[in-house]
Amino acid sequence: MDVSNILNELNSAQREVVAAAPNNMLVLAGAGSGKTRVLVHRIAWLLEAEHYSPYSIMAVTFTNKAAAEMRGRLEQLLGHAVQGMWVGTFHGLAHRLLRAHWQDAGLPEHFQILDSEDQQRLIRRVIKSLNIDDSQWSPKQAQWYINGKKDEGLRPDQIKTGEDPYARNMVRIYQAYEEACQLAGLVDFAELLLRAYELCRDNAELLAHYQQRFRYLLVDEFQDTNAIQYAWLCLLMHDHNHLMAVGDDDQSIYGWRGAKIENIHRLSHDLPNTKVYRLEQNYRSTGTILKAANALIQHNGERLGKDLWTEHGDGEPIAVYAAFNEIDEARFVVQQIKHFLEKGDRQRSDFAIVYRSNAQSRVLEEALMQMSIPYRVYGGLRFFERAEIKDSLAYLRLLVNRDDDAAFERIVNVPTRGIGQQTLNKLRAYNREHGVSLWRACCEMIAAQTFAARTQNALVAFLKLIDELTENSRALSLAEQMEYVITGSGLQAHFERDKSEKGRGRLENLEELVSAARQFTPEDQELPILAAFLAHAVLESGEGQAEEFTDYVQMMTLHAAKGLEFPIVFICGLEEKLFPHEMSRQDPVKLEEERRLCYVGITRAMEKLYCCYAERRSLHGRDEYHRPSRFLTELPAECINEIRMRSQVRRPLSARATSVKPQTISTDSHGLAIGQRVKHKSFGEGVVLSSEGQGAHARVQVHFAEHGSKWLVAAYANLETA
DNA sequence: TGCCCGCTAATTTTT
DNA sequence: TTAGCGGGCA
Numbered sequence: 001m002d003v004s005n006i007l008n009e010l011n012s013a014q015r016e017v018v019a020a021a022p023n024n025m026l027v028l029a030g031a032g033s034g035k036t037r038v039l040v041h042r043i044a045w046l047l048e049a050e051h052y053s054p055y056s057i058m059a060v061t062f063t064n065k066a067a068a069e070m071r072g073r074l075e076q077l078l079g080h081a082v083q084g085m086w087v088g089t090f091h092g093l094a095h096r097l098l099r100a101h102w103q104d105a106g107l108p109e110h111f112q113i114l115d116s117e118d119q120q121r122l123i124r125r126v127i128k129s130l131n132i133d134d135s136q137w138s139p140k141q142a143q144w145y146i147n148g149k150k151d152e153g154l155r156p157d158q159i160k161t162g163e164d165p166y167a168r169n170m171v172r173i174y175q176a177y178e179e180a181c182q183l184a185g186l187v188d189f190a191e192l193l194l195r196a197y198e199l200c201r202d203n204a205e206l207l208a209h210y211q212q213r214f215r216y217l218l219v220d221e222f223q224d225t226n227a228i229q230y231a232w233l234c235l236l237m238h239d240h241n242h243l244m245a246v247g248d249d250d251q252s253i254y255g256w257r258g259a260k261i262e263n264i265h266r267l268s269h270d271l272p273n274t275k276v277y278r279l280e281q282n283y284r285s286t287g288t289i290l291k292a293a294n295a296l297i298q299h300n301g302e303r304l305g306k307d308l309w310t311e312h313g314d315g316e317p318i319a320v321y322a323a324f325n326e327i328d329e330a331r332f333v334v335q336q337i338k339h340f341l342e343k344g345d346r347q348r349s350d351f352a353i354v355y356r357s358n359a360q361s362r363v364l365e366e367a368l369m370q371m372s373i374p375y376r377v378y379g380g381l382r383f384f385e386r387a388e389i390k391d392s393l394a395y396l397r398l399l400v401n402r403d404d405d406a407a408f409e410r411i412v413n414v415p416t417r418g419i420g421q422q423t424l425n426k427l428r429a430y431n432r433e434h435g436v437s438l439w440r441a442c443c444e445m446i447a448a449q450t451f452a453a454r455t456q457n458a459l460v461a462f463l464k465l466i467d468e469l470t471e472n473s474r475a476l477s478l479a480e481q482m483e484y485v486i487t488g489s490g491l492q493a494h495f496e497r498d499k500s501e502k503g504r505g506r507l508e509n510l511e512e513l514v515s516a517a518r519q520f521t522p523e524d525q526e527l528p529i530l531a532a533f534l535a536h537a538v539l540e541s542g543e544g545q546a547e548e549f550t551d552y553v554q555m556m557t558l559h560a561a562k563g564l565e566f567p568i569v570f571i572c573g574l575e576e577k578l579f580p581h582e583m584s585r586q587d588p589v590k591l592e593e594e595r596r597l598c599y600v601g602i603t604r605a606m607e608k609l610y611c612c613y614a615e616r617r618s619l620h621g622r623d624e625y626h627r628p629s630r631f632l633t634e635l636p637a638e639c640i641n642e643i644r645m646r647s648q649v650r651r652p653l654s655a656r657a658t659s660v661k662p663q664t665i666s667t668d669s670h671g672l673a674i675g676q677r678v679k680h681k682s683f684g685e686g687v688v689l690s691s692e693g694q695g696a697h698a699r700v701q702v703h704f705a706e707h708g709s710k711w712l713v714a715a716y717a718n719l720e721t722a
Numbered sequence: 723t724g725c726c727c728g729c730t731a732a733t734t735t736t737t
Numbered sequence: 738t739t740a741g742c743g744g745g746c747a
Contacts, residue, residue, distance in 0.1 A: 115737080116735090189737045193737090224736095253734080356733070357732095538737080557735090560735085578733095583734095584734095
């Protein structure tokens with residue numbers, strides 16, 4: 001086979017990586033340097049030029065999206081489907097291992113995966129059962145603690161608590177939670193990784209098998225690996241196989257959830273003969289944007305070092321807008337977008353508005369709505385996380401595994417069937433005392449006639465219902481089974497009773513669930529289809545909001561923006577205490593992560609970048625005055641263009657920035673300036689927040705102390721300057 | 723059992 | 738400010 005097409009259209013640095021002799025390699029791939037392309041072409045090269053079997057390759061990513069993209073692009077490049085190769089997320093591959101070796105892993109055959117909500121519920125229950133005051137020991141905190149320890153590879157008995165009462169309590173909760181999971185056959189996300197690691201570590205034969213099988217491991221986003229993922233990869237390494245790690249230490253933004261940026265530093269020491277490559281040519285952004293990004297990130301120490309460059313021209317300067325407050329900021333952003341859209345050469349989806357924290361989206365959304373610009377906010381509840389979907393799936397989980405206590409708790413009284421808290425408490429007490437699942441507790445207590453007749457009947461009916469659903473759905477297809485369970489369980493009727501908009505939405509989602517089941521094609525053919533579907537639902541909880549193809553302005557946090565690119569990007573809220581966030585400003589390590597986050601934000605922009613900050617911002621219901629973010633002053637003055645209101649007298653961003661000619665925006669044809677105090681005869685005193693339009697149609701937004709914000713037509717409002 | 727009120731806390735999030 | 742949660746009440 002002619003392999004030249006694999007190397008065509010690559011630059012020399014990329015080609016060097018793709019065509020390197022099989023060896024251990026660390027590829028430092030800067031933002032927009034064609035990282036995915038290199039990974040995909042490398043795999044193709046291994047298959048076609050080095051004649052590796054697909055069976056001997058494993059490619060690991062962090063998100064399902066990245067895995068899907070890698071596979072898709074590979075198949076496109078090769079022109080055919082690839083069978084037998086392991087491509088997936090750490091969690092997905094760990095799950096696959098555990099399913100294949102459930103006995104060795106000490107799991108029941110039908111173990112189920114807990115998502116974080118399930119996990120938190122279970123932890124809450126565990127804390128209650130330990131009689132620990134959960135006002136002081138919040139389930140959330142315990143969840144954080146437990147996951148943190150698991151990410152470090154630590155079991156309760158390996159944690160040295162000393163006399164620390166906090167740690168002791170947490171370990172107690174961890175221990176009890178682990179027992180509850182084991183009893184119910186439940187595995188949370190962190191547990192998937194830890195179990196898979198322990199499985200490999202403790203089974204020499206099994207490990208040897210996989211070491212020999214996987215001759216080449218490729219890992220994407222290596223800077224995001226946590227301790228246990230790293231340890232697992234190291235276990236799999238052997239004299240005869242190789243690893244290619246691709247990552248960018250400058251884009252490590254997940255330290256707070258256990259990612260160890262050190263892993264990228266350690267790799268060359270831990271793996272023999274690791275060759276380091278750098279991809280620094282950027283195909284995404286203008287020279288100015290890259291210059292700014294490079295300058296910013298240079299304020300971090302401890303870097304592996306990398307400078308992005310491009311063959312593109314400099315492009316436009318970065319616009320820095322000093323807003324009066326967050327409302328003005330939002331209006332500015334939306335107005336800019338509107339201008340571009342009116343010129344007609346841009347689509348809405350060319351624009352991204354990014355911000356540090358989700359709370360910032362509201363004001364921006366309001367401004368977009370006011371201007372009738374369709375937008376889409378990333379994040380939020382995803383399909384398989386919706387309550388009605390999880391209820392339905394909980395029934396199915398119980399069909400597969402009666403001991404699944406999380407599922408049992410979820411639906412034992414949904415829809416209501418007279419099994420209340422009292423009854424549940426008794427079941428829980430029994431379950432704790434006798435070490436049996438809630439289902440078995442239920443069976444045994446019924447046999448012993450523990451309950452009053454009414455409760456007894458309700459419980460018997462519930463058990464019977466589940467048994468019947470199991471029996472009658474055995475021969476059905478996945479979609480039929482789904483449909484049958486949704487109606488048979490009474491969930492359908494339950495949601496039909498809710499006549500509100502919400503209720504209707506829920507019913508639609510249930511229909512959607514059935515059709516998702518109909519379309520489902522499992523990747524792992526080994527597994528019964530229902531088990532595969534349930535795992536799929538948890539591991540890939542689906543898109544946040546669908547309609548990928550519709551033309552929307554994109555809104556998201558900086559974290560969510562990683563890996564994406566947009567022609568025009570607005571970064572909002574560049575203020576001290578917001579970005580860098582107050583919680584990170586004191587700690588130099590966290591501060592550097594904030595800076596990397598800013599670097600990620602800047603490098604999302606292809607053509608034009610806007611940076612905005614507000615001098616005053618309402619935060620937690622309080623007006624706060626913040627200084628512009630230090631990240632702004634770290635950008636080279638020659639890269640930025642400060643946009644300021646004519647009427648405002650303002651300190652320039654930095655001493656250096658004085659050399660830049662401020663561009664003024666005309667505020668008025670009505671003689672009112674943003675920020676000006678005015679008086680209205682019925683609304684009283686207020687402050688001008690923003691304005692739009694010209695002449696007779698000019699409108700101003702005024703915030704009145706007693707009447708809130710109003711839009712007024714300047715010509716009629718008779719505003720007096722106050 | 724479900725609704726309402728008051729309290730509290732308040733980055734970032736994929737699996 | 739607001740969202741989410743727990744407790745109390747009808």
